[in-house]
Amino acid sequence: MKSEPSMEFLYWTEHVLVSLLLAALVRLAVTEGWQGVLRAVLVVLRYVPGIGELINWIIHMMALQFAPQLTGGSASSKKDKKPPRVALPKKGLSCDDILQEMKKLQKEKDTDPHAGKMFAYVYTLQDDASKVQKEAVDMFMEQTGLGDHHDRFVREVFQSFIHTNVLNPFVFPALRRFEIETVSMVASFLHGDDQVVGSLTSGGTESILMAVKTYRDRARKLYPQITQPEMVAPITIHPAFEKAASYFCVKMVHVPVGPDFRADVTAMEQAITGNTILLCASAPQYPHGVVDPISDISAMALRRKLPLHVDACFGGFMLPWIEKLGYPVPTFDFRNPGVTSMSADIHKYGYSVKGASVILYKSTDYWRYQLFSYSGWPGGIFGSCSMAGSRPGGNIAAAWAVMKALGEDGYMKTAKEVMETTEFMINSIRNIPGLCILGEPHMTAFAIGSRGINILALADEMESKGWRMERIQDPNGLHCSVMPSHTKVRQKFVEDLRTAAEYVKIHKKASEEGASMAYGLAGKVPDKSLVDDFIKELYMEFYTKC
Numbered sequence: 001m002k003s004e005p006s007m008e009f010l011y012w013t014e015h016v017l018v019s020l021l022l023a024a025l026v027r028l029a030v031t032e033g034w035q036g037v038l039r040a041v042l043v044v045l046r047y048v049p050g051i052g053e054l055i056n057w058i059i060h061m062m063a064l065q066f067a068p069q070l071t072g073g074s075a076s077s078k079k080d081k082k083p084p085r086v087a088l089p090k091k092g093l094s095c096d097d098i099l100q101e102m103k104k105l106q107k108e109k110d111t112d113p114h115a116g117k118m119f120a121y122v123y124t125l126q127d128d129a130s131k132v133q134k135e136a137v138d139m140f141m142e143q144t145g146l147g148d149h150h151d152r153f154v155r156e157v158f159q160s161f162i163h164t165n166v167l168n169p170f171v172f173p174a175l176r177r178f179e180i181e182t183v184s185m186v187a188s189f190l191h192g193d194d195q196v197v198g199s200l201t202s203g204g205t206e207s208i209l210m211a212v213k214t215y216r217d218r219a220r221k222l223y224p225q226i227t228q229p230e231m232v233a234p235i236t237i238h239p240a241f242e243k244a245a246s247y248f249c250v251k252m253v254h255v256p257v258g259p260d261f262r263a264d265v266t267a268m269e270q271a272i273t274g275n276t277i278l279l280c281a282s283a284p285q286y287p288h289g290v291v292d293p294i295s296d297i298s299a300m301a302l303r304r305k306l307p308l309h310v311d312a313c314f315g316g317f318m319l320p321w322i323e324k325l326g327y328p329v330p331t332f333d334f335r336n337p338g339v340t341s342m343s344a345d346i347h348k349y350g351y352s353v354k355g356a357s358v359i360l361y362k363s364t365d366y367w368r369y370q371l372f373s374y375s376g377w378p379g380g381i382f383g384s385c386s387m388a389g390s391r392p393g394g395n396i397a398a399a400w401a402v403m404k405a406l407g408e409d410g411y412m413k414t415a416k417e418v419m420e421t422t423e424f425m426i427n428s429i430r431n432i433p434g435l436c437i438l439g440e441p442h443m444t445a446f447a448i449g450s451r452g453i454n455i456l457a458l459a460d461e462m463e464s465k466g467w468r469m470e471r472i473q474d475p476n477g478l479h480c481s482v483m484p485s486h487t488k489v490r491q492k493f494v495e496d497l498r499t500a501a502e503y504v505k506i507h508k509k510a511s512e513e514g515a516s517m518a519y520g521l522a523g524k525v526p527d528k529s530l531v532d533d534f535i536k537e538l539y540m541e542f543y544t545k546c
C-alpha cells in the first residue's frame with residue numbers, strides 16, 4: 001500500500017521536471033535562438049557520466065589534429081603526442097655554436113619583429129631607441145659572478161630576442177622550442193619521467209602562484225564540496241605561498257618547524273583537515289638553507305591522498321650538483337612518488353637573467369588546471385599558461401642558451417667552487433666567539449645566529465664596513481646566499497665578521513639604525529598585523545617620494 005503514493009509522487013515529479021526543462025528550452029529558443037538551446041544542451045551533457053568524458057576525448061583529439069597546423073609541424077608530428085625529451089648536455093656547448101643555432105632558428109622560423117609584418121605582440125621603435133635600449137641592457141643587466149665571458153654571452157642572446165613575446169606560443173616557434181626544451185632539461189635533472197610537463201614563468205613567485213592556482217582549480221573540479229580550501233606548509237616556506245593564498249583565496253595553515261628548522265612532518269599531518277587541498281615543502285627553505293624532510297612528507301602525502309608541491313626555486317639548480325659531488329642531500333625531487341609539482345629558478349643558481357623560473361608538474365592531470373582560456377573576447381580567442389600575458393622572449397632564450405652553454409659539467413664546476421666557499425665561511429664563523437650557524441645547511445646558503453651578541457647590531461656594524469646584510473627573524477640571524485662572486489672575498493668577509501663581532505660584544509652595541517631597528521621593534525610587537533600595515537605604509541612612501 002505504501003509504495004503506491006511514492007510511485008505517483010515520482011510520476012508527477014518527473015512530469016513537472018520535464019515540463020520545466022521544456023519551458024526553459026522554449027524560453028532559451030525565444031530569447032537566444034537555437035544556438036542558445038544547443039549551448040544549454042551541451043553544457044548539461046558534459047555533466048552526464050560517460051558523455052562528458054566522450055566530449056572531452058573529442059576535444060583532445062581535435063587539439064591533436066589541429067596543433068600541427070598552428071606550429072607548422074609535419075604530418076608525422078601529428079602522431080607524436082609529446083615533443084622529444086631533451087636532457088641537459090653533459091658537457092657545455094660552445095657559446096658561438098649556440099648563438100649560431102639560435103639565430104638560424106630565429107631566421108628560419110620566427111617573424112622578424114622589425115620587418116613591420118606583424119600587427120600585435122611587438123612594439124618597437126627603430127634605430128636610435130634600439131641603440132639606447134641595447135646600452136641600457138649592457139649597463140644594468142646583473143652580473144652573475146661567472147665572469148665577463150658568460151655575462152657577455154647572456155647579454156647577446158637576450159639582445160637578439162629582446163623584442164619577442166611568447167604571449168602567443170605559435171608566433172615565435174623558435175622560442176616555443178626553447179621553452180619546451182628548457183622545461184625538459186630541468187625535468188631531466190630533477191628526475192622527472194617523460195610525463196612531467198610545465199612552463200617557464202617570470203620567477204619563483206610566479207611559479208608558486210601558478211602552483212597554488214592549479215591546485216585550487218583542481219580541487220574545485222574534483223572536490224566541489226570543499227568551499228574553503230586550505231594548504232599546509234612549514235612556517236619557513238617562502239612568502240610567495242602566503243601571497244598566493246591571499247590572491248587565490250586559499251587559507252594558508254602554517255606549522256612550526258623543528259629545532260633543526262626543518263618541517264615537522266607530524267605537525268603537518270595533524271594540520272590536515274577535510275579542506276586541505278595541498279601540502280608544500282622547500283628544497284631548501286630560504287632562511288637557513290635546510291631541505292625539508294621531503295621523502296617523509298611525500299610518503300605522508302601519498303597516505304593522505306594529497307598533492308605535494310616542492311619549492312626548489314632556490315635549490316633546484318644547485319642541489320642536484322651538490323648531491324653528485326658527494327655531499328649529503330636529502331632526496332628532494334620527483335624521485336619521491338608523492339611529489340606532484342616543483343618550482344626551480346633559472347635566474348638564481350641557473351645563472352640566467354632575471355625573469356626565469358620553471359614550474360613542473362608530474363603529468364598533464366595537474367598542469368591542465370594551470371591553463372587559462374577565454375574564447376568570448378572580441379579581440380580574439382585567448383589562451384595563456386601563466387599569470388603574465390605578454391612574456392618576454394629574451395628571458396626564455398637566455399635561459400635555454402645558458403643551460404646549453406654551462407651543461408652539467410659547468411654547473412658541477414661552479415657548484416663545487418661555491419660549496420667550498422660556503423664550507424670555508426661556515427667553518428670560520430663557527431670559530432668566531434658569539435656566533436653560530438643556525439641548523440645544518442644542505443647547500444650554498446646559511447644563517448648566522450647569535451651566542452650572546454646582538455646580531456642586528458652586528459649587521460649594522462658589517463654594513464658600516466660596506467657589506468650588505470640580510471636580516472632574518474624568529475630567531476634573529478643573518479642570511480647568506482653564497483654566490484660565485486663570494487669566492488674572492490671570503491677571507492675578507494670572515495675577517496670583517498670577526499672584528500665586527502668583537503666590537504659589538506665589547507661595546508654591547510644595540511641595533512640603533514635603519515633595518516636593524518625596524519627588525520628589533522618588529523620582534524617586540526605582539527600583533528603582526530600592525531607590522532604588516534607599517535610595511536605597506538613604507539612602500540607607499542618609497543613609491544611616492546624620490
Ligand SMILES: Cc1ncc(COP(=O)(O)O)c(C=O)c1O
Nearest residue numbers: 203204205238285286311313314
Ligand atoms: C625558496 C624560495 N622560493 C621562492 C622564492 C621566490 O623567488 P623570486 O624572488 O624569484 O620570486 C625564493 C626567493 O628567494 C626562494 O628562496
